[in-house]
Amino acid sequence: xxxxxxxxxxxxxxxxxxxxxxxxxxxxxxxxxxxxxxxxxxxxxxxxxxxxxxxxxxxxxxxxxxxxxxxxxxxxxxxxxxxxxxxxxxxxxxxxxxxxxxxxxxxxxxxxxxxxxxxxxxxxxxxxxxxxxxxxxxxxxxxxxxxxxxxxxxxxxxxxxxxxxxxxxxxxxxxxxxxxxxxxxxxxxxxxxxxxxxxxxxxxxxxxxxxxxxxxxxxxxxxxxxxxxxxxxxxxxxxxxxxxxxxxxxxxxxxxxxxxxxxxxxxxxxxxxxxxxxxxxxxxxxxxxxxxxxxxxxxxxxxxxxxxxxxxxxxxxxxxxxxxxxxxxxxxxxxxxxxxxxxxxxxxxxxxxxxxxxxxxxxxxxxxxxxxxxxxxxxxxxxxxxxxxxxxxxxxxxxxxxxxxx
Ligand SMILES: Cc1ncc(COP(=O)(O)O)c(C=O)c1O
Numbered sequence: 001x002x003x004x005x006x007x008x009x010x011x012x013x014x015x016x017x018x019x020x021x022x023x024x025x026x027x028x029x030x031x032x033x034x035x036x037x038x039x040x041x042x043x044x045x046x047x048x049x050x051x052x053x054x055x056x057x058x059x060x061x062x063x064x065x066x067x068x069x070x071x072x073x074x075x076x077x078x079x080x081x082x083x084x085x086x087x088x089x090x091x092x093x094x095x096x097x098x099x100x101x102x103x104x105x106x107x108x109x110x111x112x113x114x115x116x117x118x119x120x121x122x123x124x125x126x127x128x129x130x131x132x133x134x135x136x137x138x139x140x141x142x143x144x145x146x147x148x149x150x151x152x153x154x155x156x157x158x159x160x161x162x163x164x165x166x167x168x169x170x171x172x173x174x175x176x177x178x179x180x181x182x183x184x185x186x187x188x189x190x191x192x193x194x195x196x197x198x199x200x201x202x203x204x205x206x207x208x209x210x211x212x213x214x215x216x217x218x219x220x221x222x223x224x225x226x227x228x229x230x231x232x233x234x235x236x237x238x239x240x241x242x243x244x245x246x247x248x249x250x251x252x253x254x255x256x257x258x259x260x261x262x263x264x265x266x267x268x269x270x271x272x273x274x275x276x277x278x279x280x281x282x283x284x285x286x287x288x289x290x291x292x293x294x295x296x297x298x299x300x301x302x303x304x305x306x307x308x309x310x311x312x313x314x315x316x317x318x319x320x321x322x323x324x325x326x327x328x329x330x331x332x333x334x335x336x337x338x339x340x341x342x343x344x345x346x347x348x349x350x351x352x353x354x355x356x357x358x359x360x361x362x363x364x365x366x367x368x369x370x371x372x373x374x375x376x377x378x379x380x381x382x383x384x385x386x387x388x389x390x391x392x393x394x395x396x397x398x399x400x401x402x403x404x405x406x
Contacts, residue, residue: 022150027143030372039361049364050393052381055342057259059386064310065258072303081298085285086113086267090304094252094267097308101229102240102250104271111267112284113301117227117253118144119294120268121185124223124249125152126291127283129182135223136176137185138168140192140345140373142225145185157181158374166193166336166345168201174208179216184209186241189228192373192380193345194338196232199239206245219247227253227266228341233318236339246271249280256342257312259384265300265307317342320383324390331398332405344381349404353379356404363396 015023022028034040044051051058075081091108099106114120129135131153137145139160149156159176162169173184186205188197209220224241229252232238242248250269255261270280288294295301324344325337334347348356348369353376357369370378383390 018151018153022147025146025150027141027372027374028147031143034368034372039358040366043361043364044366046364048392049366050385050389050396051366052383052385052390052393053366053368055256055259055261055382055384058384058389061260062310065260065307068303068306068310069263069299071306072299080302084298084301085288085295086111087298087301087304090301091267093305093308095269098250098252098267098269101238102242104242104273106269106272109281110272110277111269112281112288113296113304114251114266114268114288115264115294115296116255116261116266117225117251118148118266119264119288119296120249120251120253120266121145121148121223121225122152122291123268123284123287123294124251125149125154125183126287127280128221128223128249129154132180133182134178134180135183135185136173136181138173138187138190140166140370140375140378141185142187142191143372143374154183155180161193161195164336166190166195168197168205170201170204170208173205174212177208177212177220179218181212181220182218183221183223185223185225187225188241189226189232189238189338189340191228191341192343192368192378194336194341194343196236196238196339199244202239202241202244205241209245209247213247222248223251224248225251227251227256230257230312231314231317231342232340233314233321233338238340242269242271246273254307258307258310259312263300265296265304317383320387320390323387324381324383327394328397331394331401333397333401342383344383346379346381348377348379349401351377353377356400359403360396360400363400365393365396365400 040053043049090113091111094111095106095108134155134157135149136157139158146156157176159172213220222241222245229238242250253266268284270277335344350356353369354371357367357379368380370376
């Protein structure tokens with residue numbers, strides 16, 4: 001018999017175990033199914049269908065945005081499109097704006113430009129934790145923490161938010177910490193709930209993490225995922241965990257405030273007061289390269305100073321939020337008024353949120369089921385749709401809750 005005929009099971013496996021581990025994550029399986037096989041997949045481009053799922057733009061980008069990119073496309077020197085890590089002018093503009101939101105004395109060299117929030121979180125996970133170590137985060141979560149953690153070899157540890165406020169459950173977080181915990185992810189303003197965690201909560205979390213780090217003689221870090229830190233409504237104030245716990249890496253994405261998530265742009269910021277700052281920044285530089293050149297394209301980086309001058313219209317979004325919240329409440333939906341972000345987190349009128357979302361999609365309104373956020377019984381509405389589209393969705397949302405009640 002020719003021994004080369006059957007090379008054995010090991011070489012029949014086409015993909016790595018790492019890939020299999022990522023593929024085994026339920027949130028990513030559900031996300032892929034949602035994008036490829038749900039009512040969203042089949043109906044979203046149909047005329048008259050209102051898509052309230054992802055934070056995508058629903059109108060042409062504003063002229064000022066297009067002009068900022070067009071201007072950045074014109075080369076000023078022969079190195080304009082050369083290999084670029086973090087561009088100094090981009091870092092300076094980003095640091096100045098971060099300082100306005102999170103005043104900690106940030107300088108340009110405290111930031112590294114990344115391919116959006118995704119790139120920043122990816123690098124933070126790889127730099128801070130080793131395979132087998134644990135990353136704690138809150139449910140309902142942004143659905144891609146789990147695959148990013150698994151890809152980095154980390155073990156996701158999930159802690160349910162405290163109901164009914166959906167604030168962090170500090171007792172549950174404290175109970176979840178072990179000697180293997182390396183990272184706690186905090187996402188405020190929160191996707192999907194719209195909560196902004198109060199300063200007292202962040203202060204108490206910092207004390208818990210200081211004690212736990214001392215107990216095990218190993219630092220537990222916060223990865224503060226704050227792409228919505230500029231989308232904060234009147235009456236609410238944003239505080240970053242970095243203001244209470246200096247062992248915090250801040251991850252930011254421009255995809256939300258510029259409503260252009262397909263243009264990958266963000267940063268990872270290392271607090272200037274951090275004793276391990278130089279070591280961390282060197283590690284970030286290294287991992288951005290090693291993980292596949294996770295720097296934004298040259299054009300996007302050149303555009304940052306101009307993009308930083310564009311303002312997100314929070315008052316217009318707030319008006320939309322107020323109108324939709326009161327209209328939904330009048331129909332009988334239960335929901336809190338979000339303090340930030342462009343999401344509404346709504347209780348499904350029937351326990352099976354996927355069935356309810358399916359019914360809504362049959363009526364021509366697409367939203368995301370709570371199951372995608374590991375929180376059945378809820379659904380998420382995205383307010384980036386135009387006011388007219390939102391208005392067009394209202395009779396269908398009304399009909400759906402009425403039908404659910406009979
Ligand atoms: C909480 C949260 N973190 C990170 C990201 C990733 O942002 P980006 O796609 O701009 O990199 C998102 C995007 O939806 C998000 O909602």
